[in-house]
Amino acid sequence: MTRSIGLAALRRLAFAVPVLLVVSFALFVLAKASPFDPVERYFGVRIIGASPERVAQLRENWGVDEPVVAQYWAWLRHALAGDLGDSLSLQQPVSAVIGDRLGWTVLLVSVGFTLALVLGLVLGTLAAWRQCSWLDRSITGSCYALEAAPVFWLGLAVLYIFALQLRWLPGGGVTTGSEPVSVGGVAVHMVLPVAVLAISQAPWFVLFVRQNLLESFTQDHVIGARARGLPDHLVVSGHALRTSLLPFLTLLGARLPELITGALLVETVFSWPGIARATVEAALNVDFALLGALTVMATGVVLLGNLLADVLYALADPRVALDG
Amino acid sequence: MADLLWRPAPRSRLTAASPPRSPRWRLLPSAIILAVVALVVLIVPLVVELNEQYVDLAIANQPPSAAHLFGTDELGRDVLLRCVYALRVSLTVGVVAALISALVGTAVGALAGSIGGWFDRILMRVVDAIASVPHLLLGIVIVAILRPSLSAVIISIALTHWLTAARIVRSEVLSLRTRPFIDAAIVGGASRLQVMTRHLLPNVAPQVLLATTLMVPHAVWHETALSFLGLGLPPHAASIGNMINDAQRSLLIGGWWMSLAPGLLLIITTLAVSGVSGVWRDRLNPKRRTELTW
Numbered sequence: 240m241t242r243s244i245g246l247a248a249l250r251r252l253a254f255a256v257p258v259l260l261v262v263s264f265a266l267f268v269l270a271k272a273s274p275f276d277p278v279e280r281y282f283g284v285r286i287i288g289a290s291p292e293r294v295a296q297l298r299e300n301w302g303v304d305e306p307v308v309a310q311y312w313a314w315l316r317h318a319l320a321g322d323l324g325d326s327l328s329l330q331q332p333v334s335a336v337i338g339d340r341l342g343w344t345v346l347l348v349s350v351g352f353t354l355a356l357v358l359g360l361v362l363g364t365l366a367a368w369r370q371c372s373w374l375d376r377s378i379t380g381s382c383y384a385l386e387a388a389p390v391f392w393l394g395l396a397v398l399y400i401f402a403l404q405l406r407w408l409p410g411g412g413v414t415t416g417s418e419p420v421s422v423g424g425v426a427v428h429m430v431l432p433v434a435v436l437a438i439s440q441a442p443w444f445v446l447f448v449r450q451n452l453l454e455s456f457t458q459d460h461v462i463g464a465r466a467r468g469l470p471d472h473l474v475v476s477g478h479a480l481r482t483s484l485l486p487f488l489t490l491l492g493a494r495l496p497e498l499i500t501g502a503l504l505v506e507t508v509f510s511w512p513g514i515a516r517a518t519v520e521a522a523l524n525v526d527f528a529l530l531g532a533l534t535v536m537a538t539g540v541v542l543l544g545n546l547l548a549d550v551l552y553a554l555a556d557p558r559v560a561l562d563g
Numbered sequence: 564m565a566d567l568l569w570r571p572a573p574r575s576r577l578t579a580a581s582p583p584r585s586p587r588w589r590l591l592p593s594a595i596i597l598a599v600v601a602l603v604v605l606i607v608p609l610v611v612e613l614n615e616q617y618v619d620l621a622i623a624n625q626p627p628s629a630a631h632l633f634g635t636d637e638l639g640r641d642v643l644l645r646c647v648y649a650l651r652v653s654l655t656v657g658v659v660a661a662l663i664s665a666l667v668g669t670a671v672g673a674l675a676g677s678i679g680g681w682f683d684r685i686l687m688r689v690v691d692a693i694a695s696v697p698h699l700l701l702g703i704v705i706v707a708i709l710r711p712s713l714s715a716v717i718i719s720i721a722l723t724h725w726l727t728a729a730r731i732v733r734s735e736v737l738s739l740r741t742r743p744f745i746d747a748a749i750v751g752g753a754s755r756l757q758v759m760t761r762h763l764l765p766n767v768a769p770q771v772l773l774a775t776t777l778m779v780p781h782a783v784w785h786e787t788a789l790s791f792l793g794l795g796l797p798p799h800a801a802s803i804g805n806m807i808n809d810a811q812r813s814l815l816i817g818g819w820w821m822s823l824a825p826g827l828l829l830i831i832t833t834l835a836v837s838g839v840s841g842v843w844r845d846r847l848n849p850k851r852r853t854e855l856t857w
Binding site: 254258261262266269270272273368370383384387388389391392395396398399403456457461465471474475479495496497499500503504507508518519521522523525527530531533534537538541542545 | 577578688689691692694695696697698699700701703704705706707708709780784787788791792793794807810811814815817819822825826829830833834837
């Protein structure tokens with residue numbers, strides 16, 4: 240059993256490596272195909288005053304005139320050794336740029352995701368249990384509305400109400416003024432961004448849990464439990480939820496790209512010091528070293544998430560064969 | 564004892580999902596809203612001209628009033644009128660991008676499904692690979708290469724959204740290929756191209772149209788997100804995302820109405836589109852009734 244899960248995980252990994260290679264190479268080709276010359280970008284207006292020898296030397300050093308494959312190979316060798324190159328827009332090594340910011344994004348995303356899951360389970364169960372009641376209708380109705388609302392618009396609304404009008408919570412960054420970063424301060428600053436991320440991700444989980452529970456109500460073991468006279472709350476928690484939660488696990492992995500997208504936008508609204516700002520800067524300044532590294536990294540996270548979800552699923556439900 | 568036996572069973576709602584409301588009542592409100600939005604977006608620009616350069620500081624930053632239902636912005640322009648124009652821009656981008664991605668997706672899906680074998684496997688792995696890159700990030704990369712502009716936004720949305728259409732068309736083609744009427748056509752001497760254009764594509768068309776319709780709100784959402792990040796349409800072009808981006812500054816001085824209207828308009832339009840396509844989907848796939856009832 241464990242062995243077959245291990246094999247399946249290995250097979251997934253074997254798919255992930257070529258995907259990452261293909262994605263990074265495609266990004267590389269795209270960057271080369273763009274009309275932007277990194278050397279010209281580096282000099283900017285100073286290129287007029289720069290001596291041709293200096294420009295030629297830089298071209299030589301950076302190897303910009305070599306064939307794409309040779310350049311990609313050089314990048315890949317360095318990347319595997321931990322050197323992702325330098326970010327042109329932020330004048331820092333890419334690994335330093337990401338290292339400074341990644342922790343903040345991971346913090347926001349993990350807390351937001353956990354909260355969205357809890358919300359999804361609780362509200363979804365309530366909605367299915369009280370099917371067609373006013374509670375169900377208001378939960379499902381607001382889920383549809385929230386799904387249609389752009390997350391940054393939600394963020395602005397929350398920012399306006401709770402930070403600017405009511406002044407209950409800080410509306411941006413991780414510290415107030417020049418005070419040093421502290422656990423309590425970060426926790427307070429985290430409330431609004433995490434809440435918005437969770438609220439924007441939750442509807443999907445809520446609707447999914449509700450639908451699956453409703454389907455499980457017609458399954459034999461649930462009908463059997465009801466026929467034995469068990470009270471509703473025991474039937475829901477002990478019988479219906481168990482089976483309907485299994486597909487939930489695979490969804491966690493499938494939801495990761497949306498989560499990363501949501502986090503990018505929430506970070507922008509709340510000036511969170513994560514990778515969003517760096518991503519937008521990199522895009523505006525055609526900083527491919529940084530943008531490419533960020534994209535490959537995000538892809539890696541998504542693939543890893545899918546792998547984890549599959550393994551969890553197989554552990555939770557031994558009937559599932561992981562072939563295919 | 565007899566009392567206990569005759570006690571009515573407690574009311575339980577742990578039953579099968581109740582049947583959806585009759586399609587007409589689910590369809591009608593969405594269809595009306597969609598028709599009104601379409602009419603307004605098409606007709607208002609013909610009647611009232613929006614002058615982006617028009618500035619009237621005397622009526623700048625006014626909260627909603629009878630004259631300006633959603634207030635005015637920091638240059639004294641009517642927010643609602645700008646919103647109508649913005650929705651027009653956003654919807655155009657959404658529809659064009661959705662159509663392009665449907666075309667690309669249908670082509671890839673039909674080729675993969677009908678040729679099959681290694682070709683199919685490689686194409687589908689490519690689709691899987693693209694699907695693992697977060698859409699918005701890939702869109703940002705494409706916009707960064709092409710520089711923010713209308714066409715760059717449309718291309719970036721189209722290139723990230725054709726995967727769904729490709730998967731749908733491929734699976735439909737695969738299941739159609741085993742049907743007797745295709746065999747009959749092949750036996751009757753139809754060429755590959757004829758089978759494709761006369762028999763396969765017409766049968767796939769309804770599903771593709773549905774997927775395209777569902778893609779429009781997604782594409783609009785994508786455009787607004789890119790514009791909000793400052794990577795979308797040029798600042799002077801009023802799109803929903805640009806308007807929300809502009810309104811961000813006014814929030815600090817208390818101008819909530821400038822972001823309210825674009826957001827609400829977008830939500831209402833999206834809900835109406837998904838309402839209509841939900842009924843449509845149930846009709847196309849009666850077995851896979853994914854539409855939730857409420």
